[in-house]
Amino acid sequence: MKGKILYGNKIFIKMSGYEESELLGAAHSILRHPEMPKAVFKLLWDRIQNKEEIFAYVKNLCKDGSYYWVLANVTVTLDAQGNPRDYHSVRRKPSAKAMEVIPGLYQKLLDEERSAQEWTAP
Numbered sequence: 001m002k003g004k005i006l007y008g009n010k011i012f013i014k015m016s017g018y019e020e021s022e023l024l025g026a027a028h029s030i031l032r033h034p035e036m037p038k039a040v041f042k043l044l045w046d047r048i049q050n051k052e053e054i055f056a057y058v059k060n061l062c063k064d065g066s067y068y069w070v071l072a073n074v075t076v077t078l079d080a081q082g083n084p085r086d087y088h089s090v091r092r093k094p095s096a097k098a099m100e101v102i103p104g105l106y107q108k109l110l111d112e113e114r115s116a117q118e119w120t121a122p
C-alpha cells in the first residue's frame, strides 16, 4: 500500500538488473529514473488511492544505470469488504509510436517542474 515491492516476475527482475532478494521489500522508487516527471507519480498515486486504475508510461532506472520504458497498468486489489489490499502493476512494452511522443512530452514536464522549483526556491 506504500509502494514496497512484494513480488516481481522473472522478466521484471531480469530487466531491473537486481537480484530478487534486493527487490523484495524495497521501495518501488529503487527504480525511479531522475528524468521521470514528479507529476506522473502524483497522478499515479492520486488515482490508485481513489481505487481507480491508471495506464502510465514510465522510464525505469536499472541497477547498472541503464533504463527501460514500460507502459504500466496499475490497479488496486480489493479485499472482500471492498477495502484496498494491495496494488498491482502489469507492464507492457510501449509501442514505437508512443516512444516518438512520450519522451519529448516528459522532457517538457520535467523542464516545467525544474523551472517552477527554481522560481519558488528562496
Ligand SMILES: Cc1cc2nc3c(=O)[nH]c(=O)nc-3n(C[C@H](O)[C@H](O)[C@H](O)COP(=O)(O)O)c2cc1C
Pocket: 002, 003, 027, 028, 029, 030, 031, 032, 033, 036, 041, 058, 060, 074, 087, 088, 089
Ligand atoms: C504498484 C506500483 C508500481 C510502481 N512502479 C514503479 C516503477 O516501476 N517505477 C517507479 O519509478 N515508480 C514506481 N511506482 C511509484 C513509486 O512508489 C514512487 O512513487 C516513485 O518511484 C516516485 O518516487 P519518489 O516519490 O520517492 O520520488 C510504483 C508504485 C506502485 C504502487
